[in-house]
Amino acid sequence: MFRILEAQAPAKQNATATISTLCGRLQSATLLEDRRAAILGLRSFAKEWPASVASGGLRNLIKCLDKDIEDVDTTKITLETLLMLFNPDASSPEASEDIALWLADEFTQRQENITVLLDLLESYDFYSRLYALQLISAISTARPDRTQECVATSPVGVSRLVAVLDDKREAIRSEGLLLLTSLTLSSAELQKVVAYENAFDRIFSIIDAEGSLTHGGIPVQDCLSLLANLLRLNVSNQNLFRESGWMKKLAGLLSGYLKEQSSSDSIADWARPQQDKNVWGLLAVIRLFLLRGSVGTQVNQRYFWQTGLSMEVMEVAFHPSIELNIKSEAFATAADLIRGNPQSQEAFAQLSVPFPRKQEPPPQINGHQNGAAAPRENVISALLEVALMTTSLQAFDVRLACCECIKAYMQGHSAIRLFFLRRAIEGHTSNEDEPDNILTILIQNHDRYGGDPYRVWIAAVLLFHLLYEDFEAKNIAMQVHEGDAENGEEVVTCIQALASNLVTAEQNMEDERISIAYLTILCSWMYEDHDAVNDFLGEGSTIQSIVQLVTQTNQSRTLSLGLCVVLLGIVYEFSTKDSPVPRDTIHQIITTRLGRERYIDRITKLREHSMIRDYEVLPQDLSSSQAGTIPEVYFDSTFVEFIKDNFSRIIRAIDRAPGLEVPVVANGIHKGISRELVDSLKAQVDDRSQTVQKLESEVATLERKLGQEQADHRKAKDSAAIELNRIRNINDALQRNHEEDLQKFHKESQSRQHDLERQHESELRRLRDDMQKLKVDSEASLARVRERDDAEIQDHKSTISRLRAELDKSSKEHVQDLQTAHEDYTNKLSGLESRLQRAEDRCADAESRATRLHEEAESKEKARKTTQTELDDLLMVLGDLEEKRSNDKKRLRTLGESTSDGEDNEEGASGDGEGGSGLEEEA
Numbered sequence: 001m002f003r004i005l006e007a008q009a010p011a012k013q014n015a016t017a018t019i020s021t022l023c024g025r026l027q028s029a030t031l032l033e034d035r036r037a038a039i040l041g042l043r044s045f046a047k048e049w050p051a052s053v054a055s056g057g058l059r060n061l062i063k064c065l066d067k068d069i070e071d072v073d074t075t076k077i078t079l080e081t082l083l084m085l086f087n088p089d090a091s092s093p094e095a096s097e098d099i100a101l102w103l104a105d106e107f108t109q110r111q112e113n114i115t116v117l118l119d120l121l122e123s124y125d126f127y128s129r130l131y132a133l134q135l136i137s138a139i140s141t142a143r144p145d146r147t148q149e150c151v152a153t154s155p156v157g158v159s160r161l162v163a164v165l166d167d168k169r170e171a172i173r174s175e176g177l178l179l180l181t182s183l184t185l186s187s188a189e190l191q192k193v194v195a196y197e198n199a200f201d202r203i204f205s206i207i208d209a210e211g212s213l214t215h216g217g218i219p220v221q222d223c224l225s226l227l228a229n230l231l232r233l234n235v236s237n238q239n240l241f242r243e244s245g246w247m248k249k250l251a252g253l254l255s256g257y258l259k260e261q262s263s264s265d266s267i268a269d270w271a272r273p274q275q276d277k278n279v280w281g282l283l284a285v286i287r288l289f290l291l292r293g294s295v296g297t298q299v300n301q302r303y304f305w306q307t308g309l310s311m312e313v314m315e316v317a318f319h320p321s322i323e324l325n326i327k328s329e330a331f332a333t334a335a336d337l338i339r340g341n342p343q344s345q346e347a348f349a350q351l352s353v354p355f356p357r358k359q360e361p362p363p364q365i366n367g368h369q370n371g372a373a374a375p376r377e378n379v380i381s382a383l384l385e386v387a388l389m390t391t392s393l394q395a396f397d398v399r400l401a402c403c404e405c406i407k408a409y410m411q412g413h414s415a416i417r418l419f420f421l422r423r424a425i426e427g428h429t430s431n432e433d434e435p436d437n438i439l440t441i442l443i444q445n446h447d448r449y450g451g452d453p454y455r456v457w458i459a460a461v462l463l464f465h466l467l468y469e470d471f472e473a474k475n476i477a478m479q480v481h482e483g484d485a486e487n488g489e490e491v492v493t494c495i496q497a498l499a500s501n502l503v504t505a506e507q508n509m510e511d512e513r514i515s516i517a518y519l520t521i522l523c524s525w526m527y528e529d530h531d532a533v534n535d536f537l538g539e540g541s542t543i544q545s546i547v548q549l550v551t552q553t554n555q556s557r558t559l560s561l562g563l564c565v566v567l568l569g570i571v572y573e574f575s576t577k578d579s580p581v582p583r584d585t586i587h588q589i590i591t592t593r594l595g596r597e598r599y600i601d602r603i604t605k606l607r608e609h610s611m612i613r614d615y616e617v618l619p620q621d622l623s624s625s626q627a628g629t630i631p632e633v634y635f636d637s638t639f640v641e642f643i644k645d646n647f648s649r650i651i652r653a654i655d656r657a658p659g660l661e662v663p664v665v666a667n668g669i670h671k672g673i674s675r676e677l678v679d680s681l682k683a684q685v686d687d688r689s690q691t692v693q694k695l696e697s698e699v700a701t702l703e704r705k706l707g708q709e710q711a712d713h714r715k716a717k718d719s720a721a722i723e724l725n726r727i728r729n730i731n732d733a734l735q736r737n738h739e740e741d742l743q744k745f746h747k748e749s750q751s752r753q754h755d756l757e758r759q760h761e762s763e764l765r766r767l768r769d770d771m772q773k774l775k776v777d778s779e780a781s782l783a784r785v786r787e788r789d790d791a792e793i794q795d796h797k798s799t800i801s802r803l804r805a806e807l808d809k810s811s812k813e814h815v816q817d818l819q820t821a822h823e824d825y826t827n828k829l830s831g832l833e834s835r836l837q838r839a840e841d842r843c844a845d846a847e848s849r850a851t852r853l854h855e856e857a858e859s860k861e862k863a864r865k866t867t868q869t870e871l872d873d874l875l876m877v878l879g880d881l882e883e884k885r886s887n888d889k890k891r892l893r894t895l896g897e898s899t900s901d902g903e904d905n906e907e908g909a910s911g912d913g914e915g916g917s918g919l920e921e922e923a
Contacts, residue, residue: 016052019045023056026064035064036074043077046084051094054085058106066116072125079120079131086138104142114139114150114157121160126169133164133175140182148187158190162197165206170219173206177222184229191230195237200246203227213253213278214260214267221274224281231288235296238289242296242303251309253282258315261322276323279316283329286313290336301341310337310344311351314379317401318353324398328621331383331401335408345413352376355385380409384436388459391452396622396631403458407465414470421466421473425480438462442521443482443497453511453630460517461636468524468638477525478535495532496539498522503545512560513634519563520639526570527646530579530663533571537580543571547593550602559634562606565599566643566650573653576661584658596654603651607643615640681871688864699857706850713843720836727829734822749807760796 019042026038039061046053061078068074085103088095107113120132140147151157161183164176180199184191203223210216210223230237241247257279260267267275286309289300304310316322317330338344355377386395387402410417428439435441438459467473482497483489492500502518526532536542550564568590575583590599606612611634618624618632625631656662 015045015049019049019052020056023053023060026057026060032068032071032074035068036071036077039064039074039077039081043081043084046081047089048092049094050085050088050092050099051096053081054099054103058082058085058103062107062113062116065120066112069116069119069123072123072128075120075123075125076127076131079128079135082135083131083138086135086142100138100142104139104147107139108143108146108150111150111153114147115154118151118154118157118160121164126172129164129167129172130175133172133179137175137179137182140179144182144186148183148190151183152187152190152193158193159197162194162199162202165199165202174219174222177206177219177226181222181226181229184226188234191234192236195230195234195240199230200227200241200244204246204249207253213257213282214275215271216278217274220278221281224278224285228281228285228288231285233291235294238296238300242289242300247300247303247309248307250282250286251304251307251312254279254309254312254316258312258319261319272323276326279322279326280329283313283316283326283333286333287336290333290339292339298341301337301344304337305344305347310334310348313337314351314353318355318382320354320356324395328397328401331398331405335401335405338405339408340412342413345409345416348409349378349380349416351379353379353382355382380406381436384438387462388436388438388441388455391455393630394622396454396633399454399458400621400633403461406462410465414472417466417470417473418476421476425476428480439480439494442501442518443480443494453513453517454633457513457517460521461639464520464524464636464639467521468642471529474525474529474532478531493535493538495522495525495535496542499536499539499542499546503542503549506549506557506560506564512557515557515560516563516634519560519567520636523563523567523570524639524642526567526574527642528574530574530576533574534576534579536571537575537586540581543568543581543586543589547589550594550598558605558609559611562602562609565594565602566606568594569599569603569650569653573650573656573662577658582658583661587654587658590654599654600651603647607647611635612640612643681875684871685868688867692861692864695857695860699853702850702853706846709846710843713839713846716839717836720832720839723832724829727832731822752803756796756800 022038022041022045026035026042029035029038042053042057042061061082064078065075068078082103086100088099107117114136117132117136120128123129136147136151151161161176161180165173165180167173167176180194184194203226206223207213207216207220210219213220231241286304289304290297313330313334317327317334319327322330334348338348353376356375383402383406387399387406390399410420424437424439427434427437428443441456441459442463463477467477477494480494481491482493483491498518498521502515502522505514505518522536526536546564546568550561550568568586572583572586572590575581575586577583579586610618611632615635615637620633620637622631624633
């Protein structure tokens, strides 16, 4: 009977058929209850058969979200089904990562699908909000870029997401924080939109509500993560944050944290890890405002100083009860707060921080430490002591952070660097016991701390940054020396002492970091500094010792030995023939004892070592070490850049001939020329200069003669002019005297004539009177009187004629005398004029001779310039020949031909000889 019933029973359905049936019902159902029942059936299969459910019912499920959005129960089970599709069972036969991608693509290909999920956030229902946020997060995880685009495109999408932060229900709020954090991770546009939706206010409200940094849990950490996303590399959001006054809130959070740390109420041990994460996250947020090279970094630094946050950070860094990882992050933050800002750097040096000595435990109140009463010390001294005197392996990151803080204090501020260096020199030379003096550590006390190589290493890094590319600081440091010559002690300079300590460290096989520390200073100090190289070579045995170390020391010390070879290359590159050990001798030592191949091999291995090649990606902190071992930190970042930038130049230094010196030019252009060629050219130039000087002396002599001739000419001309003026004056005087005599004679004759006329008139009047009297007396005697009168008149006329004749005669004689004198003076004047003409002819002749001599001098100067131009052309030709020779050697190597050092030297010598003979022939 059972068999009959079994035969009449309907056929069993498998999961695929059932899912297909449910999907068909969901698609064709018109009643809400029918759709809900179909969704419940699909939900039961979603975990085990996600691919089948998604392929047949995904689009219908999405349509139900839009159609039945008002029904809370249907919406809930629909969202649960969709979430199960994104998170199937791991043991499901259809489980695959591609399902999540396919589901995310289905949602993001149509804007309406994301909009439906965002509309669900308007509902106050707990599950609708929570599941909608979780579903958007799942979609964003699979397709982040497309999801960000859909959310940003939605008119009210961002506003609804940010509004979720106001929800008092922790689960929804936390899910909203996580979703906003994932959406704003890489989208700058979403970051700006979220920030302008009053996100900063909401974030800090959540932090305060959760108990701030000290008592806040994971929500506070999520808030700080979202805040970091909004501020990272987003200048617009940083400006909004700063101008809205939220920087004061950051300082307030740190201040509250410090008060909690200083209070008598201790924090539970289980809460400390989360507290440290919160503080670390806040410090990381602060550092986002202080990125190197950012346009707003200086403004942000100034605002942080104004709000007092810098002091709060230093208080955190030096607080005795705070974990070491938080301290290291605080020191790194302090370094970012002052780096490259002169005002902040100067203000930083004035700070004092709580710094209890080891032998002075901080005072306690009721069994708890009272941090407020801890003694305070200048921040620079405290940083030096922490960096140089701390020996705990766990505090290594703190030491590195302190070193970084001191480097930031000096960076870009030459006055501070010089002050720091002078202060270190004064402390070293005063013979006072200063265990944190970097010069004392490097020069005298390195062997006292064999168990802590990083004490020497950190001191070397600080000195390296004091001297790097600062010639003034290098010159000051070169004045440091050991020993008193007056007491018969040997005087050893700072460079020589450092080199001696380097050799000692290598010979004693001390920790490689100590050798690297000394090599870091020496390489950077002597690069492009002839004086430093000469100082180093002042102790001639040092270079021999270094070569011996490279050839005989354990070959496993790749880093220190490679840097020793780099040091040799730098010494040779910037030495001269006038160095204490001549350049030719150094080249011979390197090529004969070390060899060109080993020189290149050592430097190449150094460059290819992972500590140099992969420096940027390797951890440079305590995490680089294995348990119980010191960290694998060997180099400073700036020194690594120095090695990489100058690698090619240093490796080619060995191929530069000893006669080619490389002077350091201020503008950074370095040119090498043959010293022998320079000497020969200098000799030729000296000969030409002597010739020119001789010609110039002859020209000067001729010019003096010309000047004398011109003076004589001017003197003769002046004398002739004076004589001519005297003659002219005499002539004028004679003419004036002649005219005066003529006028005198004329006046005398006129006066005599007037006298005679007056006498005649008087006589005539008398005669008239007499005639009148006689006329009256007698007419008889009239004829006799007339005759007598006529006789007298005739007599008077003859007298007048005679006087006039005498006057004319005397006038003619005087005129003849004047004419004779005038002719004499005229003859003298003509003689003087002829002498003057001859003098002028001699002057013209002298001037023509001077002009001819000046033209000869100019022609000789042109010849000298032509010779100089030919010498410059020869220099260019020599440079072209050298370059062509180098190219030919490279081409031969490319073709497989080998060129030995001997052939190179022979070719170089022959090339020099040919160049010299050609030069002599051209000259």
